Amino acid sequence: MRPIEGLTVLVDLDTKKIVQIVDKGKNIPIPNAANTDYRFSAQNSYQRLVNPISIEQPKGPSFTVEDDHLVKWANWEFHLKPDPRAGVIVSRAMVLDPTTGVIRQVMYKGFTSELFVPYMDPTDAWYFKTYMDAGEYGFGLQAMPLDPLNDCPRNAYYMDGVFAAADGTPYIRSNMVCVFESYAGEIGWRHSESPITGMEIREVRPKVTLVVRMAAS
Template structure:
């Protein structure tokens, strides 16, 4: 939270000796420590007006309008598509088709799509950053930090949950439960996320503006 920019220390791990100290950030100010703790427990101590939001639920007396076949084929209104969680790309929608109201035939709309758009600016040429070339997939694993979705917090009633099958560091498959939930909502509703790795004691929210349509959510966080 308070990086000392420009200060680099090279240590010989075998001899436990400091080999070199480089300080090229003398003119770069160190961030203040005041008001930098983002955890909800700390914020509640300083801001007494904060009031946590209660869980939300969407009622559908007749049940959802979509169906899921074979665990991944979603059918809603005149739409059909395949849905699955991916440890790298997040949610993948494939073979999206719409049924023509005139002919009754299914027309291909999208073969494969994913909402993941993330850029991490590694390999800055400065001394303090050039060696920080993390291999996220190798060091943190694919999907290892994914968290299961919380019913009535992340997803409303009548949501359909999908598990994800990922590969562990030894190559063996393992199951992450409730990686995706499928549900319907009206435009203007908000989708709540109950937490975010590794911020485990803070309620995180995100807002989605959608038409009344199929909506998915996924507990996916590698960064």
């Protein structure tokens, strides 16, 4: 990507005429084109591929998906759906309290735009920018289909996005979201804060987390 910083054009979409051209980036250099392509196919200096890694679940995943959107995992359950604007929406998240046996409501609705950190730049080229540089266009509309066994491991559950085009025609964005279990890499189960040496640790458990993934352009 080679952005031309500081150059903005105001266009009247009714008359299809340019109303104003503002160039405040004359002293800002344009990035070079040579040797800046990040795609793997263009990286001639690194040709060695790593071997694939497989996480096996002989009994299948521990989570279930009911009615295409209700995810149940361990003592958690939540509603999951793709959204053209926010990308992925997690709603009605609840957890079963092990001490009281009561289901607690944790979150009514949460989505990616809640992570929005404003640029706080009032210039014409930046004031409208939202989260991950995608919100102004629609995070879900920019999503790409996930590649099985590449973006998501075996036993992943895939969810399509059903959206409406500008003229109202429905269309499907396939494999937009995947849900899977993954090792969190946490080894704290084997350690103790007790200063007494030689204490036997009987409980050794791998920490597993539930992952919701979406690939955006």
